Amino acid sequence: xxxxxxxxxxxxxxxxxxxxxxxxxxxxxxxxxxxxxxxxxxxxxxxxxxxxxxxxxxxxxxxxxxxxxxxxxxxxxxxxxxxxxxxxxxxxxxxxxxxxxxxxxxxxxxxxxxxxxxxxxxxxxxxxxxxxxxxxxxxxxxxxxxxxxxxxxxxxxxxxxxxxxxxxxxxxxxxxxxxxxxxxxxxxxxxxxxxxxxxxxxxxxxxxxxxxxxxxxxxxxxxxxxxxxxxxxxxxxxxxxxxxxxxxxxxxxxxxxxxxxxxxxxxxxxxxxxxxxxxxxxxxxxxxxxxxxxxxxxxxxxxxxxxxxxxxxxxxxxxxxxxxxxxxxxxxxxxxxxxxxxxxxxxxxxxxxxxxxxxxxxxxxxxx
Numbered sequence: 001x002x003x004x005x006x007x008x009x010x011x012x013x014x015x016x017x018x019x020x021x022x023x024x025x026x027x028x029x030x031x032x033x034x035x036x037x038x039x040x041x042x043x044x045x046x047x048x049x050x051x052x053x054x055x056x057x058x059x060x061x062x063x064x065x066x067x068x069x070x071x072x073x074x075x076x077x078x079x080x081x082x083x084x085x086x087x088x089x090x091x092x093x094x095x096x097x098x099x100x101x102x103x104x105x106x107x108x109x110x111x112x113x114x115x116x117x118x119x120x121x122x123x124x125x126x127x128x129x130x131x132x133x134x135x136x137x138x139x140x141x142x143x144x145x146x147x148x149x150x151x152x153x154x155x156x157x158x159x160x161x162x163x164x165x166x167x168x169x170x171x172x173x174x175x176x177x178x179x180x181x182x183x184x185x186x187x188x189x190x191x192x193x194x195x196x197x198x199x200x201x202x203x204x205x206x207x208x209x210x211x212x213x214x215x216x217x218x219x220x221x222x223x224x225x226x227x228x229x230x231x232x233x234x235x236x237x238x239x240x241x242x243x244x245x246x247x248x249x250x251x252x253x254x255x256x257x258x259x260x261x262x263x264x265x266x267x268x269x270x271x272x273x274x275x276x277x278x279x280x281x282x283x284x285x286x287x288x289x290x291x292x293x294x295x296x297x298x299x300x301x302x303x304x305x306x307x308x309x310x311x312x313x314x315x316x317x318x319x320x321x322x323x324x325x326x327x328x329x330x331x332x333x334x335x336x337x338x339x340x341x342x343x344x345x346x347x348x349x350x351x352x353x354x355x356x357x358x359x360x361x362x363x364x365x366x367x368x
Contacts, residue, residue: 012360025354029300032350033314036343043338048329055325062324063317073313073320075208078215079273080312083294085215085222086266088303089259090143091295092226094239095150099161100291102168103142103264105284107135107271109172112282115191115198115275116179127198131272139268140261142168147260151253165291169284176282188282191275200277211277218266219305225262226303235259267291293344300347311347318343 041052048055064070083100090097114131122130146160180188192198203209226232238245238255245252270290275282293315301307322336329335 012358014356015359017355017357020354028350028353029347032346033343036346039346040339040342043342044325047331047335048325050329058325058328059318059321062321062328065324069320069324071207073316075211075278076316076320077309077313078208078211079270079278080290080294080297080316081308082215082218082270082273083267083290084297084301084308084312085219085305086263086270087294087298088222088263088305089226089232089235090263091298092239092303093235093256093259095147095256095260095263096158097143097146097161097260097263098158098292098295099142099146099164099264100267100270100294101287101289102161102165102291103139103267104271104274104287104291105165105168105172106138106142107268108275108282108286109168109175109271110134110138110268111198111272111275112175112179112188112191119192119195119197122197124197124199124201128200128276131198131276132269135268135272136265137268139271140265142268143260143262143264144257147257150260151256172282172284172286190280191282193280198276199280200273208277211273214269214273218269219309222266223305231255231258296344296348300351315340315343 037056041056044050044055045052062069063073083104086103087097087100111131111134114127114134118127118130142164145164146155146157149155149160150157176188200208200210203213206212226235234245234250234255237248237250238252242252245255271286274286279286297308297311297315301311319336319340322339325339326332326335
């Protein structure tokens, strides 16, 4: 290499890694988390002019400082986890389901309808069973629509599922008007507040215990389905290459439709967990952005349910703690969103360094 060519060589270039060990990948993620906490501390100091250690103690107190706060953190973690689990089959098939928000809303609306219309006629255990079934069916229908169009007309599933979110919001708005006939309201009042029909009760003395049990069962079921079933294998093959799947005799259209029905059904079930197990009401903001946050959880976890649990817990922990900080220091609610945004920025950005590496120019040597 001539001296002139060496001078023109770039100082640093980006190259794709051939492979990376799990240990190294999680080390990179750990470094990203530490860096995000440092940046959050700097932002917090700039906003509050307080000791960042005191602020982080406030975050811990806000997330798990009291029994009620602990259970809310657990509840929100379970909710985010089941949505991420629901997205996993579709993403594994490389069907980009961006419609979890809409599927949650449809499941939540179906739940609210069952609580309103059947609350006085069914025992609570049977009503909850009906709620689980109907909310899952509602989510399935909302997942079926884009799947059929993708399978038979090769439509863009990203845009299709995204637009269905807004359709779902309009359906929720219509139902609110139909049930409540409010003036300028965007939410139904507490459903069955007096009788608590259709509400999740305590299980084994645990508040939100049914939420935890239901989510863990679904997480285990999806894990076994994806890893140890023929249909799970078909999903993986279709995700790798549809042409290969067709050559192997797999009915790709059927796999797409079936998988999206499963994905939508689980997200619809998440809607029942939110409405029946937590808020006991329905509104256009019932999903609360969880459908989009769950995409990050599923993607970062490489569709590993155990990793999803820890990622979900970390994000919810920081979100709940940030809300406490905003209240404690009299900050705008957006302050907690800023902290969450910083965390997500680093967590998403670290995936770049897991898949790519930077190579720096070596010492220039003149070669004859």
